[in-house]
Amino acid sequence: MKFGRRTFLQVTAGAIGGILLSPLPWKLADDSAIWSQNWSWRPSPERGEVTKVPTTCLFCDGGCGLEVHLVRANRAIYLQGNPLSPVNNGGICPLAAAGCQFLYAPHRVSQPLKQTKTRGDLSGFAPISWEEAITELSASLSKMRTAGKAAGLACISGATRSSMFDLWRQFFAAYGSPNLFSTPCHADSLKLAGRLTLGYESPPAFALERAAYVLSFGADLLEGWGAPTRMQAVFGQWHQAKPGATATKLIQIDPRLSMTATKADEWIPINPGSQPALALGIAHVMIKQNLYDADFVNNHVFGFEDWTDGDGKVRQGFKKFVLETYPPPKVAELTGVDAVKIEELAKTFAAQENSVAIWGNGAAETANGIHADLTFFALNALKGNFKAGGMVSLVPTVPLAPLPEVQLDQWAQKGAQQPRLDLTQAKKAPLPGNNVYAFIDVLKNGAPYSIDLLLVHEANPLFTLAETDLVKSAFSKIGRVVSFSSYMDETAVQSDLILPNHMALERRDDVVGLPGAPYAFYAVSSPVLPPRLDTKHTGDWLLQLAGKIGGSIKDSLPWKNYDAYLQSRVAGLAAAGIGAVADKAGIEPWKLKPGQHPKANFKDDKDLWKKLTTGLCWYDAPIDPMQDLATKNEKYNLACLDLQASGLKVSEDRIYLPHHAALPPSGDDKQFPLLLVSYRILPLSDGFLPSPPFMTKTLPDTLLKGQHLFVRVHPETAQSLGLKEGDQAALKTPVGEVKVRIRIFPGAHRGTVFIVQGLGHTAYDEYIRGKGVNANQIIEVQMDPITGMGTVWATRAQLVRA
Amino acid sequence: MKEEIKSSSGHALLGALFFFAGLIVALIIGWIVFPKVLYSEKLQPLDFSHAAHQDSSCEDCHYFRPDGTYSGIPGIQNCKQCHEEPMTESEQERILVEEYIQKDREIPWLVYAWQPDNVYFSHAPHHVAKLECVQCHRDVSTDKDKLPIFYENRLTGYSKSTMKMVECEKCHAERGASNACQMCHK
Numbered sequence: 001m002k003f004g005r006r007t008f009l010q011v012t013a014g015a016i017g018g019i020l021l022s023p024l025p026w027k028l029a030d031d032s033a034i035w036s037q038n039w040s041w042r043p044s045p046e047r048g049e050v051t052k053v054p055t056t057c058l059f060c061d062g063g064c065g066l067e068v069h070l071v072r073a074n075r076a077i078y079l080q081g082n083p084l085s086p087v088n089n090g091g092i093c094p095l096a097a098a099g100c101q102f103l104y105a106p107h108r109v110s111q112p113l114k115q116t117k118t119r120g121d122l123s124g125f126a127p128i129s130w131e132e133a134i135t136e137l138s139a140s141l142s143k144m145r146t147a148g149k150a151a152g153l154a155c156i157s158g159a160t161r162s163s164m165f166d167l168w169r170q171f172f173a174a175y176g177s178p179n180l181f182s183t184p185c186h187a188d189s190l191k192l193a194g195r196l197t198l199g200y201e202s203p204p205a206f207a208l209e210r211a212a213y214v215l216s217f218g219a220d221l222l223e224g225w226g227a228p229t230r231m232q233a234v235f236g237q238w239h240q241a242k243p244g245a246t247a248t249k250l251i252q253i254d255p256r257l258s259m260t261a262t263k264a265d266e267w268i269p270i271n272p273g274s275q276p277a278l279a280l281g282i283a284h285v286m287i288k289q290n291l292y293d294a295d296f297v298n299n300h301v302f303g304f305e306d307w308t309d310g311d312g313k314v315r316q317g318f319k320k321f322v323l324e325t326y327p328p329p330k331v332a333e334l335t336g337v338d339a340v341k342i343e344e345l346a347k348t349f350a351a352q353e354n355s356v357a358i359w360g361n362g363a364a365e366t367a368n369g370i371h372a373d374l375t376f377f378a379l380n381a382l383k384g385n386f387k388a389g390g391m392v393s394l395v396p397t398v399p400l401a402p403l404p405e406v407q408l409d410q411w412a413q414k415g416a417q418q419p420r421l422d423l424t425q426a427k428k429a430p431l432p433g434n435n436v437y438a439f440i441d442v443l444k445n446g447a448p449y450s451i452d453l454l455l456v457h458e459a460n461p462l463f464t465l466a467e468t469d470l471v472k473s474a475f476s477k478i479g480r481v482v483s484f485s486s487y488m489d490e491t492a493v494q495s496d497l498i499l500p501n502h503m504a505l506e507r508r509d510d511v512v513g514l515p516g517a518p519y520a521f522y523a524v525s526s527p528v529l530p531p532r533l534d535t536k537h538t539g540d541w542l543l544q545l546a547g548k549i550g551g552s553i554k555d556s557l558p559w560k561n562y563d564a565y566l567q568s569r570v571a572g573l574a575a576a577g578i579g580a581v582a583d584k585a586g587i588e589p590w591k592l593k594p595g596q597h598p599k600a601n602f603k604d605d606k607d608l609w610k611k612l613t614t615g616l617c618w619y620d621a622p623i624d625p626m627q628d629l630a631t632k633n634e635k636y637n638l639a640c641l642d643l644q645a646s647g648l649k650v651s652e653d654r655i656y657l658p659h660h661a662a663l664p665p666s667g668d669d670k671q672f673p674l675l676l677v678s679y680r681i682l683p684l685s686d687g688f689l690p691s692p693p694f695m696t697k698t699l700p701d702t703l704l705k706g707q708h709l710f711v712r713v714h715p716e717t718a719q720s721l722g723l724k725e726g727d728q729a730a731l732k733t734p735v736g737e738v739k740v741r742i743r744i745f746p747g748a749h750r751g752t753v754f755i756v757q758g759l760g761h762t763a764y765d766e767y768i769r770g771k772g773v774n775a776n777q778i779i780e781v782q783m784d785p786i787t788g789m790g791t792v793w794a795t796r797a798q799l800v801r802a
Numbered sequence: 803m804k805e806e807i808k809s810s811s812g813h814a815l816l817g818a819l820f821f822f823a824g825l826i827v828a829l830i831i832g833w834i835v836f837p838k839v840l841y842s843e844k845l846q847p848l849d850f851s852h853a854a855h856q857d858s859s860c861e862d863c864h865y866f867r868p869d870g871t872y873s874g875i876p877g878i879q880n881c882k883q884c885h886e887e888p889m890t891e892s893e894q895e896r897i898l899v900e901e902y903i904q905k906d907r908e909i910p911w912l913v914y915a916w917q918p919d920n921v922y923f924s925h926a927p928h929h930v931a932k933l934e935c936v937q938c939h940r941d942v943s944t945d946k947d948k949l950p951i952f953y954e955n956r957l958t959g960y961s962k963s964t965m966k967m968v969e970c971e972k973c974h975a976e977r978g979a980s981n982a983c984q985m986c987h988k
Contacts, residue, residue, distance in 0.1 A: 006817070007817075007820050010817045010818075010820035010821045011820050011821070011823060011824035012824060013821055014820065014821035014823060014824025014825035014826075015824035015825065015827060015828040016824075016828070017821075017824075017825050017828070018824060018827065018828025018829040018831075018832060019831070019832050021825075021829060021832070022829055022831070022832020022833050022836065023832060023833070023836070023837075024831070024832040024836045027836075027840070028957075031840075031955060031957040031958050032957065034918065034957070034958040034960065035957045035958050035959075037918060037920060038918075038959055047874075048877070049867060049873070049877075050869070050871065072877065072908075
């Protein structure tokens with residue numbers, strides 16, 4: 001017998017039969033299917049007990065209460081609004097909803113890094129220990145100080161509504177440098193407007209929850225204006241049917257059909273940048289037809305009638321100036337809004353009991369022209385909105401414990417003699433505030449003294465500041481740049497040293513006051529899980545550094561850590577004995593009248609701290625701006641006397657008064673026949689934080705497709721330029737040039753190109769960078785002649801098919 | 803002629819023999835060798851003894867949380883309540899205390915009934931339906947000091963005793979519970 005072909009077939013047939021009758025093939029098929037579900041790159045959620053930890057959101061300064069869902073107390077999986085918070089009532093914005101992605105993003109900086117090659121070279125970052133970093137920095141800071149170069153230290157911080165900024169201020173005073181700046185924002189100019197009119201350096205606050213008629217001069221209420229989630233809640237309230245009450249009417253005055261405009265009761269298209277002119281046109285009608293609040297204006301307002309200045313010169317008052325300068329036909333020409341419409345708006349605004357004028361500053365993170373802000377203040381003053389319990393007041397100061405007096409040693413005194421770098425410009429602004437752009441300008445064009453060390457805290461100036469290339473070249477003049485970013489952002493990449501802060505969910509911090517909200521507010525954020533990476537709280541780091549530099553710095557910053565510092569501040573709040581903790585749902589602080597303090601529901605500072613650190617917020621009644629008036633003449637100043645006091649030689653009477661003076665954008669209007677205006681939307685973060693991938697996914701193809709950003713252009717404008725939907729084009733301004741694609745949009749103003757803010761990151765990780773272009777690259781900044789602050793309203797532009 | 807017939811029937815017999823030989827070898831491979839090869843034998847990080855914990859009730863460790871989720875295998879915090887310090891001379895307890903409790907590490911138990919991520923299983927409705935634990939899990943009351951070997955499927959990574967979909971469906975059908983896809987696959 002031999003094992004031939006036949007035998008082989010017989011055995012094989014048997015084997016096949018046997019295999020088929022065994023579980024082998026069936027089990028293998030089933031298991032391969034399961035195996036394919038378990039490939040290593042497939043995310044698998046951790047299992048275990050899910051707990052909710054309340055805290056305060058730090059992703060913007062909107063002060064929302066958050067609940068973080070954690071698995072086994074160490075893996076954050078979900079963020080939702082805290083229903084106990086009176087700010088957001090359980091609501092949440094897209095940025096916070098996607099917030100977990102910041103915690104686990106590949107672009108986190110995992111440990112302190114030092115650049116060993118040239119700036120910007122990612123391969124040059126080498127790990128350095130915290131100990132080494134602090135020893136090295138304290139040594140060089142000490143050396144700078146003793147060499148009389150204390151002013152060579154500068155800082156740009158984005159933590160403007162946090163006690164962290166006060167700590168920076170204390171440190172800079174004790175160290176002896178005047179060069180501390182916060183990232184620019186609209187509040188910069190609003191605060192000055194508050195000071196000029198009411199003598200109280202605080203931005204205005206609006207009782208929008210009670211409003212019946214809202215004239216919004218480009219305030220993008222649903223796209224990030226004020227405290228974004230509060231605004232969403234307010235907007236919802238406006239549209240709820242209430243028995244016996246008429247629904248709130250919103251009139252949106254905007255050159256672009258924005259999301260807010262589409263949801264408004266009426267959209268009034270207007271020429272870009274001409275909103276102050278319209279406000280003055282409305283004021284004209286109100287004055288001419290005696291529709292203003294005569295009682296308030298006659299008794300509490302200075303500068304309505306003609307007045308005499310300190311030199312005995314008679315100056316024109318607001319009344320005469322507006323009547324002469326802003327008749328509706330002229331305003332119609334300036335704004336593109338029909339004269340009849342202006343009259344109608346004025347009459348309705350004046351007739352409604354709870355009507356209010358609010359305004360915005362477009363998308364750019366910059367101050368507004370001071371006269372524009374003063375104009376909208378004035379319109380509200382005519383309406384009598386600043387009266388006690390009126391629609392407009394100022395954001396109240398939170399009575400936190402003040403910091404101890406700064407101990408100035410000889411080096412600090414020497415440093416303090418140096419002028420702040422932005423004030424060394426030849427053309428000095430009479431009313432300077434937070435002038436980051438001027439600081440950048442001076443740095444670029446040659447400073448009288450050098451900046452040897454720049455600290456960048458919770459800020460990304462190389463992305464968020466307009467005229468990005470200019471900022472970049474100013475940075476190249478700085479000796480060393482230290483970033484405290486927890487993320488590998490554009491500025492961190494260009495730094496010499498990165499000392500990563502804990503990210504928002506990992507650290508103790510606070511939120512002091514709400515933008516645009518009339519009631520007093522304070523909240524503390526607590527770490528919801530231990531730090532994932534080798535990061536350190538910048539506050540702790542700063543206190544440690546203060547102890548190492550020498551001199552009397554440590555005496556001015558005596559706290560052992562940041563927690564102790566915050567507790568000491570809260571102790572002051574408890575000692576003030578006013579306000580209460582919002583410890584149950586449904587608390588409505590906006591219903592409080594000025595002076596009507598809620599009953600304190602905390603025993604002492606320890607109790608208050610305990611409540612605040614469990615995610616509850618403190619609130620108090622609004623202030624009465626007329627009672628807290630701090631102007632010398634104890635009146636609301638329509639004519640800004642302080643301008644004269646600041647040493648400004650005023651030639652024209654209108655300089656004292658609110659007026660329309662849009663700064664002309666540079667460039668030739670033949671070469672650049674269009675205007676470029678940027679805007680923001682809620683699903684795109686344009687500040688310190690980038691949009692996490694979850695948010696980017698929500699952008700429509702008509703805004704971002706692949707790597708292409710679409711700009712909005714009116715059909716007629718597009719036709720005149722020979723552009724069609726989806727065309728690629730070069731968008732050029734006197735500042736720079738980018739490649740974009742065209743979206744035809746009838747809701748865009750003619751002759752204007754609208755570009756969204758927040759895209760075009762070049763750093764972070766593959767999920768964030770390379771999507772669209774950064775509008776700031778091509779936006780021009782203009783300095784307000786009064787405040788010296790960088791402002792943005794429009795840039796001349798050309799659009800050519802590419 | 804006779805011989806030829808004999809020889810052809812002999813061939814057929816031989817052929818059948820070869821066929822059955824192949825069949826039997828394949829059956830042995832399929833039923834005995836293959837399962838041995840498919841599963842690797844793993845031991846638990848330490849031997850937990852249910853018998854040694856008879857002074858506790860089942861619910862001390864395996865309980866429903868207030869939100870309705872089930873604790874399953876308890877975390878190290880649970881063990882810590884009694885075993886912060888060793889209570890006996892047991893080597894297994896020493897491992898528990900020194901390797902896990904003192905280092906605050908969770909014990910990487912190999913879970914015999916671990917279901918894949920695409921299965922949404924909630925204990926709560928099964929508890930309400932009064933199912934006995936042993937209908938799905940092994941009976942721990944017969945446990946000796948050693949925990950059973952964990953047979954890990956080399957392809958899928960799951961335990962040999964992980965319940966398959968057909969078993970879920972069978973019980974659901976018998977009890978009139980829905981077998982719609984979204985009951986388990988959300």
